[in-house]
Amino acid sequence: MGKYEKDSKDLLAAIGGTENISAVTHCATRMRFVLNDPKKADEKQIEDIPSVKGMFTNAGQFQVIVGNDVATFYNEFAAVSGVKGVSKEAAKSAAKQNQNPVQRAITVLAEIFTPLLPAIIVGGLILGFRNILEAVPMGWLDGQTIVQASQFWDGVNSFLWLPGEAIFHFLPVGITWSIARKMGATEILGIVLGITLVSPQLLNAYAVNGTTAAEIAKDWTWNFGFFTIDKIGYQAQVIPAMLAGFLLVYLERFFRKRIPEAISMIFVPFFSLIPTILAAHLILGPIGWKIGTAISAVVNAGLTSSVSWLFGGIFGALYSPLVITGLHHTTLAIDSQLIADFGSTNLWPMICLSNIAQGAAVLAIVFAHRGNKKEEQVSIPSVISAWLGVTEPAMFGINLKYTYPFIAAMIGSGIAGLFVTLFKVRALSIGVGGLPGILAIRPQDYLIFGIGMLIAIVVPFVLTLAFRKVGLFNKIDQIEEGNEPSLDNQPTKKTGAIVELFAPITGFLQPLNKAKDPVFAEGMMGQGAVIEPSEGKLVAPFDGHISLLFPTKHAIGLVSNEGTEVLIHIGIDTVKLDGQYFTSHIKQGDAVEKGQLLMEFDIDAIKAAGYDVQTPIIVTNSTDYQVDSLIEEAPVTNAEKILVATEL
The missing domain is CATH 3.30.1360.60 (Glucose permease domain IIB)
Structure with missing residues (x-):
């Protein structure tokens, strides 16, 4: 057998x-x-x-x-x-x-917006900073704004319009490019299509409501003799750009199958791009504008109605579960449309508060489990991450594991959302989550939002400790007799062999919860760390032997002379490369010495093929060892110790 x-x-x-x-x-x-x-x-x-x-x-x-x-x-x-x-x-x-169709649609939406997030976040930060410069009267400046009092900061504010406003004005370019990229169409055609939606030759979308129909008919139309098309731009519009992007992709696929390869370079782009641009301005743009406006109007009405407090409380409480399902990606499109239609969004403030609440619940776990050094490697970075707007480490690493802090965070977020909705708090931009999210809020709403942030911190923190004490929603973290912490929360006694792991790759070391693969980030495979390689060489982290060399060479298993089992997984999903760009210098079963070259890999080629090279280093028999990080987050070389595994 x-x-x-x-x-x-x-x-x-x-x-x-x-x-x-x-x-x-x-x-x-x-x-x-x-x-x-x-x-x-x-x-x-x-x-x-x-x-x-x-x-x-x-x-x-x-x-x-x-x-x-x-x-x-x-x-x-x-x-x-x-x-x-x-x-x-x-x-x-x-x-x-x-x-199902909904899951597929959400997956597509996420894949479209994910590449745009860095720009959206940067744009939100810049616009938030400009809010402080030009819209907040300062008492120490006799009630003037910083821009009014300083020529230098007036110049800075004016200059920052370029990256700040441009990101959101030209968002359709990013959307059409991302759709072309995701669906395998020609990316430059996606970019050109996006530019035709926001060209300076068009009436700016922000000026449409202030322009009469007669003025549009006179000055902003293409006249083809027997019909006309309005020359209206779609700056910051999401749905028109998405509809146009999808049409471009399907037209290109259609013509690529039917036009001979010898002339496809000329005619496929022509027959794909020109009809799409025409349809975008004649049909898709106007329809998409109306759809987007209708959606944003419904959301805005719900959050400004007499029962807005109920809407705000429900959304605030349920946003975190939306993150788990992936449905939260849909809110990016709604937020963008709200800003395009109303100049601000009442949805984003609640998203920021949800981030803060998840971090506060983890902070309560840090407090309750103080002294548990192993868990603190995950929990403390998770608090920081959540309060900077990224909640996945907090939710998946800690809160969902124990359940009761996740529920406490939902309740705190719901109460905070209800509060800010009652006072009609709105954000002028999106992308800035967590504590820095206040930069995106309208200056006149700073005080109320600040109180909302306090609610999102205090309520989850207190409820998390209360739920733990009474055992509510809590099956695995009970307090023992006399209110003493359970044995699971005490520092583990170190006995037996101690194995030091040196950095197998030169690069930037990060905690394991920063891993982009949830299997590693959640510790399912064991404890360890991740490295963003700066050099394509993998060396042995200790003396031992090769227990596993995967045929695709993207992963190596090692066992130290003391019995510590380690998996080094080069990149995310790099198994699909089938060994391409990897060169092995060892074979399975070989004895190796610390620092010995095991593998070389071409970082640039792997990235060009569309794969991330982040490398987890995992002690897979962590149940037999206590694994402690020696370096939290810093550049490392092969000469530096990064982990110590102590046999239990």
């Missing part, structure tokens, strides 16, 4: 048998299934299988975490089930059958 034969049989039965498998493949740590009926998978039964370390569903794939031995497990599973594996891309394609 093979090592995993029994576990393979148990897993096959638990996922519903061979007939329930549409496709199966694996990566460095996980079995990836596409199931015909995901509901047939018995997760409780799967959890009881000894070799299974966890499971989750992502993008239609049911992923079972096995660990370093996944290749062996996969082979034995294939032998037991008789199911032949498929390529990663085939599995990904098959996985779409498990996504």
